Amino acid sequence: MKFFKVLFFIPFFLLISTLSLAQQRNEGNKITFSGKIIEKTSSLPLEYATVTIINPTTAKPVSGAVTDNKGEFKIQVNPGTYNIKYEYISFKTLETKGKNLTTNTNVGTIALEDEAKQLDAVEIRVEKTAVDIKLDKKVYTVGKDIIVRGGTVSDVLDNVPSVSVDAEGTVSLRGNESVRILIDGKPSNMGNISDALKLIPAEAIDKVEIVTNPSARYDAEGGGGILNIILKKGKNQGINGTFVASIGDPRNTGLSANLNFKQEHSNFFTTIGYNNRSNPGNIKIDQQNFDENGALKSILNERRKNDRFGEGLNANFGIELFLDKSTSWTNSLNMRTNKGGNIENVLYYNYDALGQYLNTRQRYNDLKSTSENVDYSSNFIKKFKKDGHKLTADISISQNKDNDNSSIEGVILDNNKFVSSERTRKNDKQQRNLFQVDYVLPIGKKSQFEAGFRGNYVKTTTDYQVQERLTENSSFTNIDEFTNILQYNENVTAVYTQFGSKINKFSYLAGLRFEDSKIEINQLTSDIFKTKKYNNLFPSLFLTYEISDNSSISLNYSKRISRPRDRFINPFASYTSNVNLFQGNPDINPAYTDAYDFGYLKKWEKLTLNTSLYYNHTTDSFEQVRKERGDFVFTPVGGADVIVNGEIVTVVDGEDIKTPVIVNTFFNLGKNDRYGFEFTLNYNFKKWWKLNGNFNFFNSQNTGSYTYTNSKNEVITQSFNRNATTWFTRITSKVTLPYKIEWQTNGTYNAAQKTAQGSNKGIAAMNLAFSKDVLKDMGTISFNVNDVFNSRKRIQDMQLPNVNSHSEMQWRRRAFTLSFTYRFNKQKTEREQKPKQNGNGNNDDEFMG
Template sequence: MKKIKFAVLLVFLFTSFYNYSQQGSPGGKNKVKVTGKVFEKVSKQPLEYATISLTKPNDTKVVAGGITNPKGEFEVAVAPGTYDIKVEFISFKSTEIKQKSIQDDTNLGVVNLSEDAAQLNEVVVRAEKSTVEIKLDKKVYNVGQDMIVKGGSVSDVLDNVPSVSVDTEGNVSLRGSDNIRILIDGRPSQAINMAEALRQLPADAIEKVEVITNPSARYDAEGGSGIINIILKKGKNQGFNGTFIASTGLPETYGLSGNLNYKTEKLNYFTTAGYNYRTTEGAGQTNSEYLNPDGTTKSFLDEDRDTKRIRKGFNGRAGVEWTITPSTFWTNAINYQKNTGDDRDLINYYNYDAAHNFTGTTYRLNNADTGSENFEYTSNLIKNFNDKGHKLTADFSISRNTDDSNSTITASPNFNNTLNDQIQKQVLFQADYVLPLGKGGQFEAGYKGSFGDLNNEYYVTENGGAKDPNLSNTLEYKENINALYTQYGFKVNKFSYLFGLRWEDTDIHVNLLDNSDFNTKKYNNLFPSAFISYEISDQSNFSASYSKRLSRPRGRFMNPAVNYASNVNIFQGNPDLDPSLTDKYDIGYIKKWDKVTFNTSAYFEDTKDVFSFVRSPTGDEVNGVPVIKSQPINLGKEQKFGFEFTFNYTPYKWWKLNSNFNFFNVKTTGEHSYTDTKGNLIVQDLDNQANSWFARVNSKVTLPYKIDWQLTAMYNGEQKTAQGKNLGQFGMNTAFSKDVMKDKGTIAFNISDVFNSRKMRSYTYLDDVNSYSEFQFRKRQFNLSFTYRFNKPKSERDKNAQPRNDGGGEGGGDFPG
C-alpha cells in the first residue's frame, strides 16, 4: 500500500511540475492586466463564458484573449499598447472598444450586452459547449450535447457523467462510493426510492449535471463522497419557444414530452410535461454450494431469475419567474410526478445433492402492482443589492411523496401477499447572504431548516391469512435538521483562499409502532472546510481542499421490512444505524491547452462508522436450504485513497473525446457479532483491503452528410470484499443523430448496452455456503427519438438570464478569484 501511495504521489507531482515548467512564468514582467465584468443588460446578471479578444487596430489577428468566470469577470494579460477590444457572447450583440490605449493595469468596468433578436430566430450552431466541462471545483455534464441519453431517463444521464457510476439496480455511486448526496436544482431530492425516481424522470427534462467531489460549507454536510446536482431546464430565450421530443424503443418503450417557454421583459413562464411507458427486462442467477460443519459439501441450489418491469408515468413542471425590479427576482414552480407499474419476478429453484445429482425443482413468482405520486412546490427569491455580487437569496419548498407496492408471491402450494405503503412529507427553508469585501474578498452566511416525516406500513400474509408478525411492521421516521454556516474567501496575488464552518443539529426519531420500539437519535456537529488555489498561469491551476462530511442512513437502509422476493436470500434494513463521519482531503491540478483540458486529483477519505452490507446465515432453513440475510451495519472504519484523471480532447473539429479514469484503494476494519435464530453467537471478521478502478471513454464524431456518431465505453474493475469479490463489468452504448427540417428537427437512434454485458457479478464465501450470483437489471435496449424545436437555436447557450446560482437552493457565491 505504501508503494502504491508513493508511486501515485510521484506521478502526480511530476505531472504538476512538468506542466508548470513548460508553462513558465506567463506574461512576463512587461505585461499589464486588462480586467472587467460582462453582464446581461436587462437582468443585470453576469454572463459566464463570454469571450474577450484584443487585436491591433486594422488587424484581425487576436493578440490576447480570455473568457469570463461564473461572476462574469475576466482578466487578460497583454503587452502595453493600443488595442481594439471585442466582447462577444452567443445570441448577444457584440460590443467593441476601438483603439483603447493600455499602458498600465486597466479596469474596463462593466460591459453590458443585449440579446440579438435576429440571432435568436436563426437556427444556427455558432458554438457548442463540450459534453463535459472541467472546472477546478467541479465537473459539469451538459445533457443537451449527449445523443446516447435521448429518450432515456436521468439514470442514463448519470451513467455518462465523469466520476459517476450507476449499477444494474440503479444505485448511484461517486468515485466508487454510494455515500453521496443527490440534489435537484440545488435542493435535496425528497424521493422515497431514489433509484426508481431517477429512472422515472426523463433525460430531456435535464439541462446539466454538476459533480462536486469536495463541497464547501455552504452545502449540506451530508454525502461523504460528495454531491451530484441535477439542474432542470428553464427557458432563457426572449419570446415564445420550445422543444418537443417523441421516442419509441425495444423492449416496448415510448414517450412524448415537451418544454415550453414564454419570456417577456418582466415575466418568464416555463413548463415541462411528458408521458412515458417503459418496459425493462432483466435476468439473474445464484448458484450456491452448501457446506457441512466439517467443510464437506452438503447440497447445491441453483436459482434462475427472470424479471419484467413496466412503468407508466407522467412528469410535469410549471413555473414563472417575475422580475419585480431590475435587482429583485422571484421564481415559483410546481413539480408533479405520477407513476404506475407492474412487476413480474420469477425464480426457479433447482436442487441437487452432494454429488450434484438433480433432486427436484420449485418456483417462486412475485407479481406486484406499484404506484407513486410526488408533488413539490418551490419558491426562490433573489435580491441583488448591487452588480458586484452583494445579494440575499431565500428558498422555500414543501413536498408530499407516496410510494405503494402490493404483490402476490406464489410458491406452490403456498402463496403470500405483501403490502408496502409509504408517505413522506418534507418542508425546507433556506436563506443565504453574500457580501463582497474589498478586492477579491467575499463573506457568506446562511441558515437551512429541513423537516421530514415518513410513515411506512409493511406486512406479509400467508395463504390470505393474518399478518406475519415476524415480517410485518409500521415504521415512523421523523427527521429535523437545522443548520447554520459561514465562510470567507479572499485572493492574495495568485493564491485564492476559502475557509468555512457549518453547524448542523439533527433530531431523528425511528419508531416501530407494531412492537412499540421507539428510538431517538440526537446529535450536533461542526463541519469545517478549507480550500486553497494557486493560479500557475491563465491556463493552469493547482488546488488543495479539506472538508468534514456526514452520511445519515435513510430509506431502505433503515427500514426493517424484509424484501421477500426470495425466501432464501433476503434483504432487511437496520433501524439502529448510526451516521458516519468522513474527513476528506483532495489535491487537484487543471491544465488547459488549445485542444485539451486535463484535470487530475489525488484524494483521501477517512470514515468512521461506515455503512456496509453484510451477508449472514440466519439459522433458519427452507426445505433444508439455509436462509441468508443481507443487512447494512455500522462496520467500523474505512480509509480510501485514490487518484483520478479527466480530460477533454478535440483533435479535429469533427471529433471530440472525453475520458475519465479513477483508481482507488479501500481498507475497512471491523467485525459483525449477532445471535442467530437458534441462539448461537456468530462473529464475522470483516477486515478487508482491496484495489479497484473504473474508466470511461466518450467519443463524438461528425460523419459525412452531417451525421453525428457517439460511442461510450465504460469498465468497472474487479474488487475484493470482506466476504468475497465483485467481478469486473464492461458496457458500451452508441448513438447516431441527424438534423432535419432545416435543423429544426433531430432524429436520434441509440443502443444501450450494445453487447448485453452489463451484469453485476459476485462471489460470496461464508462458513456454510459458497455462492456465485449475477444480475442484469436491464437487458440491451434500442431507442429511436425525434426532437422538434421552434424559435430556439439547436445549441442554446446558458446566458444566465435566470438569476439563479446554478440551480439555487444550496448556492451562495463562488470560489474567490
C-alpha cells in the same frame, strides 16, 4: 502507513506543476485581455458569449474565449493592434476596430443588446463541451449528450465523470456509495432514490454538478460527496421551447416539452414529460450449501427473469418575477406520477450433494406500484448595490406517496403441486419541509463573507403487510414476522458561516457548519421507540494557488456525515425472496468522514486537465453483512406440504430439502480508509473530434468485525478486515462525420474488486449514438444503443461459512432508442443563462468557482 501511501503520489503533481511553470515562462511575452459581458436590458451576465480577437490585416482570428458563469473572460495574446468582436446568439454583435493592446487590459463591462430578428443570421462558432471542469466541482451539461436522449436520470448519471451506476441502479461517486443526491439543491423526497432516478426523463435535466469535497455552505450529509441534478428552467427572451419524442426497444416511448415565455418583468416556464418504458432483466445464482463439517449437502440454481415497466408523467410549472432590477421571486410546482410494476418469474432448480436432480420450484411475483410526488418551491433573491452582495431565501414543501402491491405464487413444476401463496402491500408516505436563507457579503475587492441557515424536516411512514395462505383453498392470514408499521422522523437544523479571500495568487475559504440532528424511530408494531439526538461541527478549509492564468493547485478538507435511513433501520425483514431477505438494524449509528483532496487544474488551448489525489477516513462506516438464519424447508416430489409462517413443513415421511435462508443487514464497522487518484481530460482534438476521459483508481481498507448468534445458538464472529484495490475508467468520443452527422461513443470499464465476503468481476460496456440536424437546424434526429455488447452485468462470487454462491445480475438488457427533437425560436447551440438555484446554497458566484 496510509498517510505515506498518499504522499507517494505527490511527486507526480510536482512534476506537472514544474512543467506548467516552464510553459508559463515561454508565454511570458503575452498580455492579458479581460472584461465582462452582460445583457443590456436586465444587466444579467451572459454565460457562453464569444470574444474573438482578429488580425485586421488578414481578417483571421488569432485568439478568443467564451465567458464563464459570471460573464467574465480572459484571453492571452501577443501585444499588437486588433479588431475585437463580442457575440452572443440572438444578440447584436459588437465589434471594436483598431484596439491597441500593449499591456494587460481590462475593458470593463460590455453590454449586448437583444435582437431576436437576427437569430437565423448568426453564425455558429463555438460549442461548449459537455463537461465543464472547475477546481471545486465538475458541471456536466446534458443537452450536448445524444447518448442519453430518450433515457432517464440514471442514464444521465452513468455518463457523468467520476460517477458510476451499478446493475441495481446504485449510484457511487469515485467508487463511494455514500453520496448525497440533490434535485435543484434539495434532497429528493421520492422514496428510494435509485428508483426515483429512473422516473425522471433525461430531457428534463439541464445539468449535473459533481461536488466531490463540499464546503461548509453545503449539507454535511454524504460522506462521498454531492450530486446536484439541475432541472431545466427557460431563461431566453420571448416565446421559445423544445419538443422531444422518442421510441425504443425494449419499449421506450416518450414525449416531452420544455417551454418558456420571458418578458421584461416576468418569465413563465414549464417542462412536461410522458414516458412508457419496459426494462427486462435477469439474475442467475448458482449456490452450494454445506453442512457443519464442510461437506456438500445440496445445490440450488436460481434463475430469475424480471420485466420492470412503468408509465409516468412529469410536469413542472413556474414563474419568475423580476420585482425590480435587483430583486426576483420564483415560484414553481412540480408533479410526478408513475404507474408500473415488476413481473418476476423465479425458478429454483434443486439437486442433491451428488448433483442428481430433485425438482424445480417456481416463485411467480406480480408487483404493481404507483407513485405520486408534489413539490412546491419558492426562491427569493435580493441583490444589493455592490456586485456579489445578495440575500437568498428558499422554501420547499413536498409530499410523496408510494404504493406497492404484489401477489406471489409458488408451485413444484414437476407435479404442479401447491407450495405457497402470499401477497404483500407496502404504503410509503413522506412529507418534507425545507427552509433556507443564505447571505453573501463581499468585503473589499477580494474577500467575501457568507452565512446561512437551513432547516430540513422529514417525516416518513411505511405500512408493510405480508399475508399467506396455508393451503391452496384457505384464506389469507398475516405473517407477523414481516407485517409492520414504521415511522421515521428526521429533523436537521443547521447554520454555517465561511470567509474567503484572495491574496495575490493565493486564495483561501474557511468555513464552519453546525448541525443539530434529532432522529425518531418508531416501530409501532413491535413497540420499539428510539430517539437519537446529536449535534456536530463540520469544518472545511479550501486553499488554492494560481500557478498561471490557466493552471492552479488546491488543497481541501471537509468533515461529512452519513445518516442511516429508514430501510437501514427497520428491524422487520422485507419479503422479496424466501431465501434472501433484507433486514434493518435499529441500533445503527451515523458514520463520520474526514475528507482530504489535493487537486491540480490546467487549461491549454484544446485540452483541460483536472487531477485529484484524495483520502477519506470514515469511522462507524456502514457495512453489509450476509448471515444465515436457519433453513427454508420443502419436500421433494411425492410429499405433501403445508405452509407455516412462510416456511413449508412436511407432514408425511420423506427426505426434506433444506435451503439456508440468508439475511442481509447493515452494521457499524470500526473504520474505513479510502484513498485514490483521479483525473479528467477534455480534449478538443479537432473541430470535428472531441474527447473526454475520466480515470479513477482507489484503495479501500476496512478494519472491524461483526458478531452474531446463528440459528443453532452459536456465537459467530466474522472479520471484515480487507484491503481492496480497484479502478474505473470512462472515455467519451464525439466525432462530426460527413453531412454533419454527429457520432458519439461512450466506453466504460469497472475493474474487478474484492468485497468482505467475496469478489466482484470486472464489467466492460459501450454505448453508441448518432444524430443529424434537419429542418434548417431546428430539428434533430438521434439514434442510440445502450450497452452495445449486452455486457453490463454484475458478476459476483461470495463465500459464507456454509454457502458458496456465484451470481450474475443484469438490470436491463441492450436497448435501442430513436428520438426527434424540434426547437422553435431557439437555435441548436443557443445557451440558456444559468438559472438561479434553489436550496443547499448552490449560488452561481461561489468564491472559488
